[in-house]
Amino acid sequence: MTEFLVKHFVKGYKNTEKDEVRTSYGILASIVGIFCNLLLFGAKLFIGLLVNSVSVMADAFNNLSDAASSIIGFIGVKMAGKPADADHPFGHGRIEYISAFIVAFLVIQVGFSLFKTSVGKILHPEPMTFKWISVVILILSICVKFWLSAFNRKLGKRINSKVMLATAADAMGDVVTTGAAALSLLVFGLWNVNIDGITGLMVSAAVLFAGYNIAKDTLAPLIGEAIPPEVYEEISSFVEGFDGILGTHDLIVHNYGPSKSMASIHAEVSAGAEIAESHAIVDRIEREAARKMGLLLVIHMDPVETDNERLNTYRKMLENVLADVDVRLSFHDFRMVGKDKNVCLIFDLVIPREYKDGAVGKLRTRISNEMRRRDPDCRCAITVENSYRSEEGVK
Structure with a gap:
């Protein structure tokens, strides 16, 4: 289904490096999201009113917020696709992140509203009714949301869109929340035990968590x-x-x-x-x-x-010292001033960010002492800096 939609609605779908193609992918994902979420909202709201279940109605309004999110995403993608102009020489791509942050705010707002409703339901329980058709529709809803998550994840990876990947994660969270609502109905139908308020509370927590993750993922590139x-x-x-x-x-x-x-x-x-x-x-x-x-x-x-034999010897010596101290250390801009027994080695030392100010001073002293121990004729002038590379997964 995903490839069918892409091939029929995204012109030049293979050229994902082009802005207009990325925009088309974003528009397709938004329209599919709007259609699916409005359909699910209508079906779940009907079920929730039919069986008087706050968890099902909470899940319905969660889908409505997802539809609103898709509309905002649609607008954001269109605006982000605008070409560069005199006032914005690097284009308008960051609007995509801003629109995703607005989506996160809406999701969090819905989560708080559901939390308040669920607490009221726990304190003041209301009678429910059970119908098997309700469970069947919720299971179908889970299938739709699971496909929607896979759909957004596949497109998000294809065009490197954090917004789509966040939407995919949100849809997978909806699979969990809808499953909780279905569980609430099944427990009531089989054992006549009303856990609707507690389940609604769990749904609201999942919605709040999804909103937090979307906000975190979209704020990161802006910061x-x-x-x-x-x-x-x-x-x-x-x-x-x-x-x-x-x-x-x-x-x-x-x-x-x-x-x-x-x-x-x-x-x-x-x-x-x-x-x-x-x-x-x-x-x-x-x-x-x-x-x-x-x-x-x-x-x-x-x-x-590259043709200074003494400098090359010192460079190799420094490499060995750093390997002994911490394999994550590196250096650059290595040069030598002075001669004979009065040599100063000047270089920039790149260190992990975990080193605090006190540790940095000790590290600088240790490296200088190790170099002088190997060659008493040299001293070091070290400038310490951090890399802009992420240290996640780096040994």
Whole structure:
């Protein structure tokens, strides 16, 4: 079903790097979400009124909020797809995150309302009636929501949309809440035990949790996220793959929407190479990054001495010291001033963010002492910094 909808309603569906194609995917997901959620809202509200179940009616209004969320998502996707203009040279992609945050606010508001209603139902229980048709319709609703979750997850991964992935997670949460409502009816029908208020309370908690997760996932790129390790490796490897580039560091990525990013990186080039030659290499890398990766890349050249035997010896010595201290440490901008028995090694040391101020001072002292123990003629001038790369999953 998913592929059928995509092939018939998304023109050029394979070209997911294009903004207009991403917009079409977003519109399709929004329309499908609106249709399915309005259908479920009507069916569940009818059942809830028929059997006088607050948990079923709570779940119905949860679906109504999902339909409203899809409408807001539709508007957000349309606005986010607007091209760049004089006032917004990087486009309008971040509107997609803003619209998703509004959706999160609505979901949380519905959750609080359901919580209040459920508490009242616990304190003042009302009689229920049981009908098998109600359970059947709720089970069908679970199937629809499960498909809707898979649908949004598949499209979200295809176009790298956090909003769609959040919607998929929300739909999977609805599977749980509808299952709870069906359980409430079954318990009443089989054992004549009314757990409607308690179940409604559980539904409201699930709705609040879903709203919190959507808010967290959509606020992160607006506030500014660390670079995912796979993205860091992709960009670094791309730049280092060109002849004349010896290494890279200080990669920073700014996100202006799911399909629009700007990055800056320091690329190490041989200090003995002609400046014009190195500059031409950098220009070519920037053009290729825009063409192949859709990335606006700005490269700063760092000259590196490669034919200084003493400097290379110190560089290898420092690598061994850092490996002994903490394998997560790295360095760059390594250079040497002075000569004979008065040598100063100057470099930037990249450390994990878990190091506190006191630990940083001790670390700097330890590295300096270890280097002097290996060679009494050298001292170190160390500038400590953190990487913009996410440390999640990095050993």
